[in-house]
Amino acid sequence: MSFKPVDEQLKIIKRGTVEIVPEDELVEKLKRSKKENKPLRIKLGCDPTRPDLHLGHSVILRKMRQFQNLGHKIILIIGDFTALIGDPTGQNKTRPSLSPEDIKENAKTYLDQAGKILDREKTEIVYNSDWLGPVTFEGVIKLSSKLTVARMIERDDFSKRFEANEPISLHEFLYPLAQGQDSVHLKSDVELGGTDQKFNLLVGRDLQKDDGQDPQVCLMMPLLVGTDGSKKMSKSYDNYIGISEEANDMYGKALSIPDDLIYSYFELVTDIPTDELKNIKEQVEKDPRNTKHYLAYTITRMYHGEGKAKKAKEHFEKTVINKEIPDDAPTFEFDEGSTVRLLDVISETGFTQSNGETKRLIKQGGVSVDDEKVKDINHEITFSSGSEFELKVGKRKYARIKSA
């Protein structure tokens, strides 16, 4: 196959990147690749501890996909061995080690999800236990002699934890070495990672040099800011949009991001052509509301297709903007002629955790029947022949209740 001209490739590669270390080496690698008609080896390590991928992960996976589209070889490392350590990056706690069974299960889930973004056929998948597993204790000692303690503890992750009197296990120091050893083993040309991975990626360069290899180029992508608009997108902050989420949730969550994130979301997580991004920038200024709807639509479309994306848009307009009951609200039936307390009706729907919570909701005006707020916790509903009510509990829970 023939590769695109280097400058064209570079333009695609650089979309959204924060830093390429060093950029001129990347250019050299691309030139050589084109000249020799040999794809670059692009490496991404993934940690099989959190099987729920979200848009934050998609930033890097999409970059991998772009390399793939340019004809390069992408290699996905399932960090089944490194997961035994747990990447300390960005952590304020030691991660628990996982059992081999968990890791296997998680890796599968990971691949299923990553397959929504990557071309699975053209992706090489490797497990780093294959080469890290057989390393002897002697090998570990030799490897660990290549990094100093000073260099390790100057890292933010560690120094903060150290100052806060939080535990740092010795084995966590081995993580960057293990990850770097992956690069040596795979002879990678480029490794991708978030900006928080810079240290780990650079260790890979050092180890490769030490091994006499042409060192990898490190390409850092920004950490996507979550829907709260401040912290990085992460499951533990609950500010994420999962790539396996329902279309409706995806749409709604995308719409909840602050306006000043609209552009970067277009740049980092959508397939909008790079040339169109300029227009998007103008649109955001002129009409943030509709541009954000377009963003929500685009994201939903990428993972669920046009049809579901349109429905999600309608669903949002119907329930949130017009505050109507959605078509797919569940139905609950009660005996004809019976009189049931609202409290028990809600309990029946399973919308709340306890009666205490239900009462609280009612008192606070969070429950309405047929569009009318009910604030009396003793309110009763009589089901006569053919009666049917629309019940709304909290912001987003709807049900139809009727007699049967």
Add this chain to the structure above:
RNA sequence: GGGGGGAUACCAAAGCGGCCAACUGGGGCAGACUGUAAAUCUGUUGUCUUACGACUUCGCAGGUUCGAAUCCUGCUCCCCCCA
């Protein structure tokens, strides 16, 4: 090896014999508002009960006491300092 400090609800962190279901902040939930599921403001945040109230909860197991998250004993886990 020696010395010191700590374990409290989803998280962080007060409380140190009754006034504690437990201050406060974050988070969550709800209301108002809004183009929005954002921001902001307000309320709320153990279980059961219409309510009075009852019950379970402060690392684990016992004990002292009319009464313990608070005192004592043992156990488990964690952090710091010195060596």
